[in-house]
Amino acid sequence: MTAAIRTEGLSLSLGGRAIVRNVDMTVPDSGVYGFLGPNGAGKSTIMRLIVGLLRPAAGTVSLFGENLAQRPRALLGQVGILIESHGLYEHLTGRENLLLACRLRGIDRRDIGRVLDAVAMHRAADRPVKTYSLGMKQRTALARALLGQPRLVVLDEPTNGLDPEGIMAMRDLIRELPARFGATVLLSSHLLGEVQEVADHIGLLRQGELVAEGPLRALSETEPLIAISTDRQTEARAALLALGLEEDRDSGDERLVFRMGRLTAAQINRSLVESGFAVSALAQESHGLERLYRDKLGSQPSFEAHSEQENRP
CATH class of the missing domain: 3.30.70 (Alpha-Beta Plaits)
Structure with missing residues (x-):
């Protein structure tokens, strides 16, 4: 199976505490992989390891079949990232934020029109970001992640804090990414319902350990x-x-x-x-995936969005 991401024995400890424990993870190419687990399970930390923001204490990360440690610049140049907050400059317009990203990454500025159209932000692109709703800011940040036509898009809790309309808009965008843009998506969430709506594959994380992984349909087919x-x-x-x-x-x-x-x-x-x-x-x-979640993680899954953030190292 072709893998956009593969980790082997991925581990990290901070302050004497194991945050990530021997994670072997495979994200198939050209789909949406939903990374599920309660807040504090280590989802964001693993994402940081995958995109090179943290170095593992042990184990390896491979992107598109190549070891990340050997060719970090070339491989991460093919990855779009939306981790933690939107990270936009609020005194600048949406278009200016994207132009700055193009200059920093050496991307042709003509790509800005394409990504603005993709996230339905063209009409608001010349307004200051400080006038945007949270959903508009998230869509603009996603547009920035799509600059340069990345092969992999990494999204950490992209619907966190959004109202129902914003959640539905973001969900539709994420669902379209593989077919419309040819990008693999790694999506983390503590919201079971959101992942069920968009993911092809899932991984369940508990206290830094990957306790289940596979196609969503197969994992959801539990004994009646x-x-x-x-x-x-x-x-x-x-x-x-x-x-x-x-x-x-x-x-x-x-x-x-x-x-x-x-x-x-x-x-x-x-x-x-x-x-x-x-x-x-x-x-x-x-109960399908809900029952699997409870059996593997020992807790009741969340279905409603809220603003609680995962504990971060």
Whole structure:
């Protein structure tokens, strides 16, 4: 598999504390990779390591099949970055900010029109950035990251703090990047819903460790569950275990939850009724990625945007 990013044994400690722990990560070319984990999990730190803002204590980073440490200037010249804040000069206009970026990076200024059109900021480009909404600032920062037609775009919490309209606009832009611009996207977020909307592949990070990685669809296809309520829950639990079913962690006294295995809902219901149970409720469930998140990270995923920032080294 062609990889835009590959890390092997990536590790970093700061102040005697392990921040990144032996991360082996593969970001396939020409897609959107969603990097998920709670605030403080180390997502931003790994992104800084990938784009050369931090040096690892151990391990390697490869971009486009080449070791970053051996050719940093050439490789990072093909990467667009939006990490932490937008970093725009607020007394300058949006266009002036992009012109400054072109001069610093040796990019033809004619590319400014292309990226402004891409993020729908052409009409506001000649206004001072200080008059922009947060969503407009984020779109302008994304335009700056797209200058020079990068092969890889690294976005750290790009919807953080945006209102619902800004989140939807940013989501649409991110979703279009691979097909429209030929760029691979590495996107970090603590918001499960945002990643589900745009990502092809995901990685789950917990306390600096990558605990799961793979295609979103494959990781979301969990074994179906069945939730059951009867007139005698304790005896029903024993009967379901006797059928060879495995009880799920969400099961309780009022609502039994079991993994269905090879049985159908109809077969389970018939077995209970024939055993003399009065079944008052029976429903098949599948929580997909949400359940994987909880199982792997041990916490409830976030679905709503807020302004809390990840702890940074």
